[in-house]
Every structure is written in C-alpha cells, then in structure tokens.
Amino acid sequence: MLSELELEKSPLFHDISYQDYREILSCFQAVQRSFRADELIYDFSSDAVGVVERGQASLIRIDEEGVATVLEDLGVGGVFGKTLAFAGSTGDSLEVVCRHPCDVVFIDYAHILSRCGNACRRHSILVQNMLQLMADKAQALSRRVDVLSRRSIREKLMCYFRQLSQQTGSRTFTLPFSLSTLADYIATDRSAMMRELKRLREEGSVRSDGRQFTIRQ
Amino acid sequence: MLSELELEKSPLFHDISYQDYREILSCFQAVQRSFRADELIYDFSSDAVGVVERGQASLIRIDEEGVATVLEDLGVGGVFGKTLAFAGSTGDSLEVVCRHPCDVVFIDYAHILSRCGNACRRHSILVQNMLQLMADKAQALSRRVDVLSRRSIREKLMCYFRQLSQQTGSRTFTLPFSLSTLADYIATDRSAMMRELKRLREEGSVRSDGRQFTIRQ
DNA sequence: TCCTTTCTGTTGCATATCCCACATACTCAG
DNA sequence: CTGAGTATGTGGGATATGCAACAGAAAGGA
Numbered sequence: 075m076l077s078e079l080e081l082e083k084s085p086l087f088h089d090i091s092y093q094d095y096r097e098i099l100s101c102f103q104a105v106q107r108s109f110r111a112d113e114l115i116y117d118f119s120s121d122a123v124g125v126v127e128r129g130q131a132s133l134i135r136i137d138e139e140g141v142a143t144v145l146e147d148l149g150v151g152g153v154f155g156k157t158l159a160f161a162g163s164t165g166d167s168l169e170v171v172c173r174h175p176c177d178v179v180f181i182d183y184a185h186i187l188s189r190c191g192n193a194c195r196r197h198s199i200l201v202q203n204m205l206q207l208m209a210d211k212a213q214a215l216s217r218r219v220d221v222l223s224r225r226s227i228r229e230k231l232m233c234y235f236r237q238l239s240q241q242t243g244s245r246t247f248t249l250p251f252s253l254s255t256l257a258d259y260i261a262t263d264r265s266a267m268m269r270e271l272k273r274l275r276e277e278g279s280v281r282s283d284g285r286q287f288t289i290r291q
Numbered sequence: 292m293l294s295e296l297e298l299e300k301s302p303l304f305h306d307i308s309y310q311d312y313r314e315i316l317s318c319f320q321a322v323q324r325s326f327r328a329d330e331l332i333y334d335f336s337s338d339a340v341g342v343v344e345r346g347q348a349s350l351i352r353i354d355e356e357g358v359a360t361v362l363e364d365l366g367v368g369g370v371f372g373k374t375l376a377f378a379g380s381t382g383d384s385l386e387v388v389c390r391h392p393c394d395v396v397f398i399d400y401a402h403i404l405s406r407c408g409n410a411c412r413r414h415s416i417l418v419q420n421m422l423q424l425m426a427d428k429a430q431a432l433s434r435r436v437d438v439l440s441r442r443s444i445r446e447k448l449m450c451y452f453r454q455l456s457q458q459t460g461s462r463t464f465t466l467p468f469s470l471s472t473l474a475d476y477i478a479t480d481r482s483a484m485m486r487e488l489k490r491l492r493e494e495g496s497v498r499s500d501g502r503q504f505t506i507r508q
Numbered sequence: 509t510c511c512t513t514t515c516t517g518t519t520g521c522a523t524a525t526c527c528c529a530c531a532t533a534c535t536c537a538g
Numbered sequence: 539c540t541g542a543g544t545a546t547g548t549g550g551g552a553t554a555t556g557c558a559a560c561a562g563a564a565a566g567g568a
Contacts, residue, residue, distance in 0.1 A: 135437070143440060145433075158429050187419060198415045202404060205418055208425040212375050215432035216362075220352070222439035223360060223478040225526080226554075254515060261440040263556045268517060270554090284516095442556080443524075471545060480526050485547060487524090501546095 075099070075106055076127065076177070085151035086125045086179055088203050094196045101196070105180045109172040116154060116170040122180040123155035125207065129176030137166040144258045146214075147250065153207045157183050221260055227270040230260040235280065235289050249285040292316070292323055293344065293394070302368035303342045303396055305420050311413045318413070321398045326389040333371060333387040339397040340372035342424065346393030354383040361475050363431070364467065370424045374400045438477055444487040447477040452497065452506050466502040 076084060078092050087095050098104060106127075109115050115131055116124050126148050133146035133154055145168070148154060154170050186204060217237055224230045234256075238247040249256060253271075257264035274280045281288045293301060295309050304312050315321065323344075326332050332348055333341050343365050350363035350371055362385070365371060371387050403421060434454055441447045451473075455464040466473060470488075474481035491497045498505045 135440075145436060145440065158426055158433070187423060198418070201415070201418055201422060205422045205425060206404065208422060208429060209375055212425060212429050212432060215429060215436060216375065219362060219432060219435050219439065222436065223352075223362065225478060225480075228554095252515060253517095261442065263442075264516090265518075265557080266555050269519095272517085445524095469545065470547095481546090482527080482548080483525050486549090489547085 080128070080177075083150075084127050085207055086127065086200070086203050088206075090196065090199055090203075098196050098200060102181050102185045102200075107178055107180070109176040109178065111172055111174060113172045114169060115172055115176065115178055116180075118156045118168045120180075121156055121183050123153060123158065123183050123186065123204075124170065125179045125181075126150055126152040127177040127179055129172065130174040131170050131172050131176055131178075133168065133170050135166055135168055143261075144255060146218075147259075149250075151207055151210060153204075153211050155183060158208075158211070218259075227260070227262050227267055228274065230262065231267070231270060231274065232279070232289075234260060235287060238287075239289055245290075246286065246288040249287065252285070297345070297394075300367075301344050302424055303344065303417070303420050305423075307413065307416055307420075315413050315417060319398050319402045319417075321396055323394065323396050326393040326395065328389055328391060330389045331386060332389055332393065332395055333397075335373045335385045337397075338373055338400050340370060340375065340400050340403065340421075341387065342396045342398075343367055343369040344394040344396055346389065347391040348387050348389050348393055348395075350385065350387050352383055352385055360478075361472060363435075364476075368424055368427060370421075370428050372400060375425075375428070435476075444477070444479050444484055445491065447479065448484070448487060448491065449496070449506075451477060452504060455504075456506055462507075463503065463505040466504065469502070 076087075076095070081087055081090075081092055081095055087098070090098065099106070105122075109129070109131075116122075128150060130150075131148040131152065131154075132144050133148060135143045135145050137143070146152070146154070148170065186201060221230050221234045221237070224233050235247075238249075239245055241247075251259070253268070254264055257267045260267070271280075271282070275282060279290055281290075293304075293312070298304055298307075298309055298312055304315070307315065316323070322339075326346075326348075333339075345367060347367075348365040348369065348371075349361050350365060352360045352362050354360070363369070363371070365387065403418060438447050438451045438454070441450050452464075455466070456462055458464075468476070470485070471481055474484045477484070488497075488499070492499060496507055498507075
C-alpha cells in the first residue's frame with residue numbers, strides 16, 4: 075500500500091484521491107508488492123497486468139540454452155503482462171526481474187476491461203491512466219523496433235543515440251544502462267559494438283566518457 | 292460514416308449503439324475517411340490517432356536516401372498516430388499508406404484522454420475499446436521485437452514462423468506478405484534470407500510452396 | 509580493507525551477412 | 539496478347555559481424 079506522498083507520483087493512480095485509491099485496490103482486487111534486486115517479479119503465468127510504481131525492472135527472455143536477453147527496460151510507469159507481450163511464442167520463457175528495489179501493482183486484466191456495474195468514476199479514470207501507460211509502452215516499443223530494424227551496428231547505435239538526444243533535448247546524454255546491456259538492447263555482439271563505437275569516436279561522430287555521450291550535429 | 296452493419300465489426304466502436312456512435316463522432320470531432328490503394332493516409336503532422344476499420348495499411352519509414360522500410364502492418368483494428376510511434380527520432384519521415392482500400396477513423400488524441408465534462412458512458416466505453424486496441428498493438432510490437440532481437444537470419448525466420456504457427460494454431464500457415472517484404476520485416480538482405488530459407492528447406496526444418504509454409508515439429 | 513563480480517576495452521580468426529549482378533516467373537493493365 | 543513492373547531464385551566476392559579469449563578498471567559485498 076502506497077503512502078499519500080508516494081501516490082502523488084504513481085503513474086497508474088494519477089489524479090486519484092487517496093480514498094479512491096484504497097477503494098480501487100479492493101474493488102479491482104489489486105495487489106501491491108515490493109521486491110528486492112534480482113527477485114522474480116512476474117513469470118507470465120497469471121493474467122495480471124503489472125505496473126512499476128517505483129524502482130526499475132527488466133523483462134527478459136530465456137531461451138532453450140538458458141541465454142538471457144533483455145527485451146524491455148521497465149522504469150517507473152512501465153507496464154507488463156501476459157496479454158501485453160507475446161504469449162511465449164516459442165519454447166523459451168519470459169520473466170520480469172527486479173533490478174533496483176521495486177513497488178509493483180498487479181491488477182487482473184479482465185477487471186480493467188470489463189465494464190464495472192456501478193460505472194464508477196474511479197474505474198474510468200483508472201482506465202484512462204492505463205491507456206496513457208499503454209500509449210507510452212507502444213511508443214517505447216516502436217522506438218526499439220526503429221533501432222532494431224537498422225541494418226548495421228553503426229546505424230543501430232546512431233539511431234539509438236539520436237533517440238536519446240531527442241528525448242533529453244540535448245546533444246549530450248547519459249545511457250540508461252551499461253554498455254554491455256546496450257549491446258543486448260541493440261541485439262549485437264558486445265565486442266563488435268565496442269569496435270564500432272571506437273570507429274565512431276575516431277571519426278568524430280560521437281564523443282564519450284563512460285556512459286555519457288555527445289553526438290555531433 | 293459507417294453503416295449499421297459495418298459498425299458491428301468496428302474494433303473501436305465495438306459495443307456502441309448506432310446512435311451513440313453518431314454522437315461520438317461529433318462529440319469527439321472524429322473524422323472518418325476512405326482511401327484507395329497507394330493513397331497517403333497519415334503523415335504524422337497532426338495529433339490525431341487513426342484506427343483502421345476496414346482494409347489494410349502499412350506504416351513505413353523513408354530515410355534520407357529515400358529508402359522505404361515497412362515498420363508495421365496495419366490490419367483491421369490497427370492503430371497509429373504521432374503519440375504512439377516515435378516522434379520522428381531522426382531525419383527520416385514516417386507515413387501510413389493504404390495497401391487495400393481502407394476506412395479509417397481519426398480522433399484527436401487529447402479528446403480521448405481528457406475527461407469529458409458530462410462524464411458520458413460513451414466516452415468510457417470508447418476509451419476501453421481504445422485500451423484493447425493499444426494492448427493489441429503493444430503485443431504486435433512485442434512480437435516484432437522478439438523477432439528482430441534474434442542474432443541470425445535463421446533464428447529470425449524460425450522465430451517468426453513459430454509465431455505465425457502459434458497464431459493460426461497450425462504448423463501450416465500463409466505469410467501475410469511477400470518474401471521480399473518479409474526480408475524487410477526481419478530487417479535483413481533479401482538474397483541472404485533466400486539463401487537461409489533454402490538451407491532450412493534442405494535440412495527439412497520447413498517446407499514451403501509460394502507463401503505457404505509448414506514447420507517441422 | 510580485501511575479494512569477488514561485473515564492466516570495459518581490445519585483438520585474431522572464421523564465417524554469416526551484405527551488396528551486386530543476373531535469369532526466370534509472375535501479375536496486371538492496356 | 540504484350541510489355542512493364544515486381545517477385546522469386548541463385549551465385550561470387552568483399553567485409554562487417556560474431557565468437558573466443560584475455561587483461562585491466564570499476565563496482566559492490568563482507
């Protein structure tokens with residue numbers, strides 16, 4: 075259960091009073107839980123939708139050989155759930171794991187979609203907040219597709235850098251994760267990416283110091 | 292304007308009476324238009340959200356050199372809009388073009404999100420339908436990311452095939468587009484993909500006849 | 509503090525992938 | 539039917555990418 079202060083910052087319960095918030099939790103049979111780093115948050119076995127209210131988590135895929143790949147980075151406002159991601163198209167399994175200590179709200183997907191008999195105002199606002207979160211998610215996924223659909227490592231990197239640059243509104247920005255994870259994110263070999271990064275630096279397309287990058291132009 | 296019969300099949304106006312539908316169109320200042328093949332549907336200059344009610348369209352990216360890439364395939368129920376896709380992260384432009392004759396509804400995004408003063412029931416249902424469509428979209432994008440995040444052409448192909456197989460519930464299925472477009476979809480060179488396809492056929496992993504494929508196992 | 513683990517940076521080598529080029533088959537409009 | 543345009547199928551040669559392996563730097567826990 076969130077405190078009144080935390081509620082203010084909640085993306086899912088935005089614009090909802092503390093009293094309504096508590097009633098929603100019971101009406102929707104919503105569950106709120108906290109997690110520590112590396113804990114398993116969700117294994118795609120239930121129909122619940124999860125929303126990250128605080129902290130950071132990652133959606134990862136584990137293939138038959140046990141190799142893990144980061145599919146999504148879930149920050150505050152990140153949503154996940156069986157109905158939102160591919161229903162395990164292959165033999166490999168999906169997991170949401172905690173990176174930094176998390177608060178997560180779980181709501182049964184059917185409850186959100188089914189029209190509430192008492193047509194409560196709360197329901198309507200919650201659905202709208204949910205819609206906003208879904209729109210954000212679709213946007214994030216679209217950006218990812220944009221990057222991944224590039225043909226070379228160089229193009230993928232530059233595409234991603236330009237996205238970050240645009241998001242921060244500055245030619246200088248900081249990666250949200252490590253370089254190793256970046257290689258995962260753009261789905262390439264880490265060493266090959268490092269090589270390409272060096273070339274980009276040498277020819278002056280980017281400057282970098284640790285995780286801080288500056289792109290030219 | 293849809294006929295009563297067409298309305299039944301509409302994903303956005305699902306469960307909405309014909310009278311409500313007409314009132315919504317005016318209340319939300321929604322616009323409905325029809326398009327012929329190859330016509331430009333949307334150029335991402337307005338804040339409207341579009342929903343494909345009938346026909347088929349494609350979201351394409353055109354880079355600086357004028358090379359077009361299919362980013363998304365929009366069938367019935369497909370949603371698109373500036374607020375849903377990357378806001379032109381790079382210098383290249385985005386377009387939604389008509390493939391097969393289309394009916395499209397445009398609604399201003401702000402109208403959907405802003406809480407209607409009269410708190411009409413219509414509004415609430417529309418938002419819920421929109422939420423469903425957004426969930427579908429996120430799922431489609433997730434599938435695409437799943438494919439694109441594979442490291443080799445072979446893996447991308449098999450991943451995509453397994454998805455189709457699972458969607459149709461059969462080991463035999465038909466590609467929704469041409470092999471050339473498939474190469475685009477999985478973001479690889481067409482000739483390289485053909486070569487890999489040949490190998491997969493030779494070793495018996497897949498059988499194919501035209502656009503119809505059957506995967507083993 | 510030390511110790512363990514992860515991240516960063518780099519290289520040689522094998523090869524999967526890209527790019528170009530060509531030939532045939534197919535589709536559709538006139 | 540005929541031609542234009544597009545899709546399919548194949549191959550050779552160049553190279554970008556993946557893989558394995560290593561070492562130092564940085565981070566985090568005991």
